[in-house]
Every structure is written in structure tokens, then in C-alpha cells.
Amino acid sequence: MAVAQVVRSEWTKVRSVASTVWTLSVALVVTVALGVLISWLTRREFGNMPARDRLTFDPTFISFAGMSLGQLAMIVFGVLVVSNEYSTGMIRTSLAAVPQRGVFYGSKLAVATAPAFAVALVTAFASFFLGQAMLGPHRTSLGEEGVLRAVVGGALYMTLIAVFSMGVAAMLRSPMLSLGVLMPLFFLLSPILGTVEATKKVGQYLPDQAGARVMQVVTIDDDVPYGPWGGFGIMALWCLVVLAGGYLLLKRRDA
Amino acid sequence: MISLEGLTKRYGEKVAVNNLTFEVRPGIVTGFLGPNGAGKSTTMRMILGLDHPTSGDVRIEGRHYAELRDPLKSIGALLDATANHGGRSAYHHLLCLAQSNGLPERRVHEVLDIVGLTAVAKKKAKGFSMGMGQRLGIAAALLGDPRILMFDEPVNGLDPEGIHWIRTLMQRLASEGRTVFVSSHLMSEMALTAEHLIVIGQGRLLSDLSMADFIRQNSRSYVRVRTPERERFLDVLRSAGLTAMETGDVLELDGVAAEQIGELAARHGLVLHELSPQQASLEEAFMRLTAESVEYHAHSGPAADEQAPWGAGWKKG
Ligand SMILES: Nc1ncnc2c1ncn2[C@@H]1O[C@H](COP(=O)(O)OP(=O)(O)OP(=O)(O)O)[C@@H](O)[C@H]1O
Numbered sequence: 306m307a308v309a310q311v312v313r314s315e316w317t318k319v320r321s322v323a324s325t326v327w328t329l330s331v332a333l334v335v336t337v338a339l340g341v342l343i344s345w346l347t348r349r350e351f352g353n354m355p356a357r358d359r360l361t362f363d364p365t366f367i368s369f370a371g372m373s374l375g376q377l378a379m380i381v382f383g384v385l386v387v388s389n390e391y392s393t394g395m396i397r398t399s400l401a402a403v404p405q406r407g408v409f410y411g412s413k414l415a416v417a418t419a420p421a422f423a424v425a426l427v428t429a430f431a432s433f434f435l436g437q438a439m440l441g442p443h444r445t446s447l448g449e450e451g452v453l454r455a456v457v458g459g460a461l462y463m464t465l466i467a468v469f470s471m472g473v474a475a476m477l478r479s480p481m482l483s484l485g486v487l488m489p490l491f492f493l494l495s496p497i498l499g500t501v502e503a504t505k506k507v508g509q510y511l512p513d514q515a516g517a518r519v520m521q522v523v524t525i526d527d528d529v530p531y532g533p534w535g536g537f538g539i540m541a542l543w544c545l546v547v548l549a550g551g552y553l554l555l556k557r558r559d560a
Numbered sequence: 561m562i563s564l565e566g567l568t569k570r571y572g573e574k575v576a577v578n579n580l581t582f583e584v585r586p587g588i589v590t591g592f593l594g595p596n597g598a599g600k601s602t603t604m605r606m607i608l609g610l611d612h613p614t615s616g617d618v619r620i621e622g623r624h625y626a627e628l629r630d631p632l633k634s635i636g637a638l639l640d641a642t643a644n645h646g647g648r649s650a651y652h653h654l655l656c657l658a659q660s661n662g663l664p665e666r667r668v669h670e671v672l673d674i675v676g677l678t679a680v681a682k683k684k685a686k687g688f689s690m691g692m693g694q695r696l697g698i699a700a701a702l703l704g705d706p707r708i709l710m711f712d713e714p715v716n717g718l719d720p721e722g723i724h725w726i727r728t729l730m731q732r733l734a735s736e737g738r739t740v741f742v743s744s745h746l747m748s749e750m751a752l753t754a755e756h757l758i759v760i761g762q763g764r765l766l767s768d769l770s771m772a773d774f775i776r777q778n779s780r781s782y783v784r785v786r787t788p789e790r791e792r793f794l795d796v797l798r799s800a801g802l803t804a805m806e807t808g809d810v811l812e813l814d815g816v817a818a819e820q821i822g823e824l825a826a827r828h829g830l831v832l833h834e835l836s837p838q839q840a841s842l843e844e845a846f847m848r849l850t851a852e853s854v855e856y857h858a859h860s861g862p863a864a865d866e867q868a869p870w871g872a873g874w875k876k877g
């Protein structure tokens with residue numbers, strides 16, 4: 306079984322369903338639009354902010370504020386691209402055509418990750434530039450230390466959100482169940498753990514909180530035990546774990 | 561050629577397929593018959609490497625499914641006509657399958673043509689009727705021009721014209737020397753298409769015979785009798801060493817000629833209202849065969865503990 310054949314086949318699958326286009330475009334539009342809005346509001350309210358907040362103000366990170374919502378569409382993309390196979394029964398047709406499950410799985414993940422990364426890259430740069438334009442006098446530039454890393458990091462963060470969702474969907478198979486796990490994880494558990502001082506120590510190891518570190522430039526005055534790439538590494542590790550889980554289950558289970 | 565050896569599948573406590581051993585040979589249509597829940601689909605999924613057997617082995621032309629290079633070129637299967645993404649067009653569905661096995665795009669157009677879906681090739685599969693879905697599944701099976709074809713209840717939900725089309729297609733494929741393995745739970749359907757018949761019930765092999773032999777061995781003939789002097793007639797039968805099966809006011813006698821009954825009745829001056837030789841239909845023969853497998857299980861322990869498949873007596877040498 307030539308891997309190139311399977312990659313081509315998976316690419317045909319990804320590009321021939323409407324959900325790919327709408328999830329990825331919603332991710333882009335929502336992230337950028339919300340980032341622009343929040344950057345604009347921040348500029349207006351800047352004078353009213355406490356001095357301490359003004360001192361630790363991170364114009365790069367603020368322009369990525371839309372990701373908190375935009376990542377929802379990335380999650381849906383990641384879930385659908387994998388669980389579609391199961392909810393439609395296509396998986397049996399697919400595995401009959403490609404019985405080497407590892408090749409099938411690897412090709413599907415690689416092929417789905419590529420457009421997610423491309424869209425995430427555009428999203429990150431668009432969010433950054435438009436967000437900085439809104440910030441006016443408080444803006445930063447790509448040339449500043451750590452800023453380019455944060456923007457590229459933003460793209461990588463969004464991509465890994467999709468990848469993590471793919472792994473969860475590969476383990477759980479059902480789209481509803483996968484979303485039922487991912488939504489509360491990212492939109493309930495993570496924010497709740499993050500607000501309470503006592504649970505912050507745990508919450509900061511969740512994939513989204515750890516991964517988001519790579520998008521920050523100004524990080525004075527907090528006691529997070531990892532740097533930008535350290536945090537990103539933790540998120541990548543989470544992805545590896547769920548991807549491996551998905552692989553083992555796919556290998557073992559009846560289709 | 562598909563070869564099964566002791567193929568067994570358990571789902572928890574449930575034994576779905578129980579120690580199946582048989583071969584499916586090229587050049588003919590082989591029917592795979594069994595009532596609902598007999599294990600036909602499970603067997604077919606194991607043949608395709610989708611479900612892992614609990615024990616036993618299945619090979620395609622001597623090799624395991626996972627060892628096949630570009631399997632669609634060796635074996636094409638229709639398991640479930642809805643096994644496609646409804647939001648994808650027929651063309652793209654077939655294209656992604658073709659690409660995965662290194663088949664040229666030309667083949668997609670060819671099979672669309674064969675099954676008569678060219679006009680709706682760009683339409684999404686979710687808008688397809690049952691018959692169109694079935695045709696799309698068959699197109700996928702034909703993509704790699706395989707030597708072996710396997711269809712799970714292909715005529716389900718089809719109109720008479722569609723049924724006729726599939727029958728003709730299967731017979732044509734077999735006449736080209738291909739192996740054609742097709743499941744059904746209708747004996748009447750199999751009698752029309754299959755040249756060889758494999759019957760399973762409760763996951764066990766009940767019969768593995770050519771259609772002609774199956775008919776010869778399983779079409780039961782009996783004599784139907786109605787008489788107003790029922791009790792006296794039964795006494796007479798008993799003293800002649802014969803037994804009758806009573807169904808309502810009708811008596812059925814196995815293994816005896818109508819002439820013999822007539823002469824017996826005349827000798828005792830019995831009035832008969834009806835005396836007619838009967839031939840049970842194949843459908844009845846099939847029902848009797850599978851009903852016995854159910855009955856057998858009702859008064860014996862867990863099925864998996866039994867070694868020889870029940871009905872091994874039917875198995876041809
Ligand atoms: N994934 C599964 N998990 C548990 N039990 C299963 C599973 N698949 C099949 N079974 C059981 O195994 C038995 C055989 O099912 P199977 O679908 O193979 O029968 P079948 O002969 O194809 O029936 P039908 O004519 O209804 O299609 C049934 O009792 C079914 O309930």
C-alpha cells in the first residue's frame with residue numbers, strides 16, 4: 306500500500322465535504338473579527354485600566370483574544386474530519402480499501418492537519434495585523450522581541466487544538482460524544498480551574514492553557530513554571546497521548 | 561476463492577459466528593443463506609478484515625486481507641449501501657476509493673456508467689434513493705475490476721427491475737470466471753441466482769451444497785390426508801407401522817406413497833375426503849433447516865462448547 310495513494314485519497318475526502326470549508330472559514334472569521342473588536346475596545350478603555358494592567362499589557366496576546374471562541378470551530382473541524390467516518394459508516398468502506406490501519410490513520414491526520422495549519426497561519430497573522438491596527442498607540446510590531454514567535458505560536462496553537470480534537474474523536478468515534486467531552490473541557494473546566502487560585506496549579510497543565518503560553522509576549526509577574534515553548538510542549542504531549550490512544554483503539558477495535 | 565477455517569466471532573457472551581469452515585469457489589454464484597441474525601454480515605466483515613475473528617482464519621486467494629496490496633483489485637464488496645458520507649458526491653466517493661488503491665480516475669467514470677449513475681455523479685449521496693445507494697455501493701465494489709465480489713443482501717429495498725438487474729449482473733460476473741458470494745435471508749431469491757448454497761443458522765454451518773443437491777436433499781415430499789374417521793384411520797396407520805403429523809383436521813404422512821395409503825384405506829373401508837401427494841417448497845425446507853438449529857440450541861448448553869457444526873451431515877463429502 307503506497308502511502309502517497311492513501312494521502313491523495315484522504316485529501317479528496319477532506320476537500321469534497323462542505324464541513325471542511327465552513328468550519329475552517331468560521332474559525333478564521335470569528336477569530337479575526339473578535340480579535341479586532343476586543344483590540345478596539347481595549348484601546349478605548351486603556352485609560353481606565355488599572356496601572357498594574359497597563360504595565361503588563363500584552364498587545365500581541367490581546368489581538369488573539371478571538372481564539373477563545375474561534376477555536377470552537379477548529380474543534381468542530383477536528384472532530385468532524387475523523388468522526389464522519391464512523392457516523393456515516395464510511396469507515397468500513399475506507400478500511401476495506403486501506404486495511405493497513407496505521408497508514409489510514411496517519412494519512413488522515415496528516416491530510417486534515419495541513420489545511421488546519423494553513424488556515425490557522427492566515428488567522429494568526431490577520432488577527433495580529435488587524436488587532437495592532439485597532440490598538441493604535443498601544444500596538445507592537447513583528448520586529449519586537451518574541452512577537453513573531455507568538456504569532457507563529459498562535460497558528461500552531463490553533464492547529465494543535467484541531468489535532469487534539471482529532472485524537473479525541475478517534476478514541477470516542479461519535480461526533481456528539483467527542484464534542485460533549487471537548488466543549489466542557491475547553492469552555493467550562495479550563496476557565497473554572499483557571500479562575501480559582503487553588504486550582505490554577507492544575508489548570509495550567511491543561512492543553513489549552515499550557516499551549517496558549519506560546520502566544521504571550523509579556524509574561525512578567527506570574528509564576529507559571531514553564532516558558533512559551535515549554536507550555537507548547539505540554540500541549541503537544543497531550544496531543545500525542547490522545548493520538549496514540551486513538552491509534553491503539555483503531556488497531557484493536559472492530560470497524 | 562475465499563477460504564474460511566474454523567472462523568469464530570464472539571461479542572461478549574454472544575457467539576455470532578461459530579466455527580465456520582467452507583470455501584467460496586470461482587466461476588459460480590455462491591449463495592450465503594441464513595435467517596436474520598444468523599451471522600452473515602459478521603462473517604463478511606471478518607472476510608474483509610473489518611472485524612477481528614475470535615478464532616479461526618479467513619483467506620483471500622490464500623492471503624490474509626491485510627496482506628493484499630491494493631485490495632480493491634482483488635476483492636470488491638458491498639456490505640451496506642449507506643456506508644458512504646452523505647455530503648460527498650457519488651463521483652468523489654468513488655474517486656477517493658480509486659485513489660487509495662492507485663486506480664485511474666477513468667475507472668470511476670466506467671463504473672458509474674456500468675451502474676447507471678453517470679447522470680447523478682455530481683449529486684450528494686444523501687439525496688439518493690435506496691436503489692441508487694445500492695448501485696453506488698456496487699460501483700465501489702466493481703472499481704478495481706476484482707476477481708472476487710461479495711454482496712451483503714444486495715436486493716434489499718430494490719424494486720423488481722433493480723432486483724433483476726442485480727441478478728443478471730451477478731450471473732454475468734460469475735460467468736466471467738469471478739468468485740461471487742452473495743448473502744440473503746430469502747431462499748426464493750437464492751434459488752434464482754445461486755448455483756451453490758451455503759446455509760448458516762445461529763452462526764453455524766448447516767449446509768454446504770450445490771443448489772441441485774440442496775433441492776434434492778431438502779425438498780420434502782409427503783402425503784396429505786383428510787378423513788371424517790380420524791381415530792380409526794390413525795389406528796389403522798399405527799398397526800401398519802406408520803405415523804402421521806396432525807395439523808388441524810389435516811394429516812401429513814412422510815415417507816410413504818399416496819397409492820399405499822389409498823390401498824390401506826380401501827382395505828379397511830375408510831372414507832377419505834382428500835389424498836394428495838405434496839412437495840414442500842424450498843422456502844419451507846430452509847425454514848425447517850434453520851428452525852432445527854434454533855431448537856437444537858434451546859436444549860443444549862452454550863453453543864460455543866459444541867465442536868462439530870450441527871448439520872455436518874448435509875455437508876458434501
Ligand atoms: N458489533 C456487534 N456487537 C454485538 N453483537 C453483534 C455485533 N454485530 C453482530 N452482533 C450479533 O451477532 C449476530 C449475528 O449478526 P449478523 O448481523 O452477522 O447477522 P446477519 O446474518 O447478517 O443478519 P441479517 O439477516 O439480519 O442481516 C446477531 O445476533 C447480532 O445481534
Ligand SMILES: [Mg+2]
Nearest residue numbers: 600601602712
Ligand atoms: Mg446482515
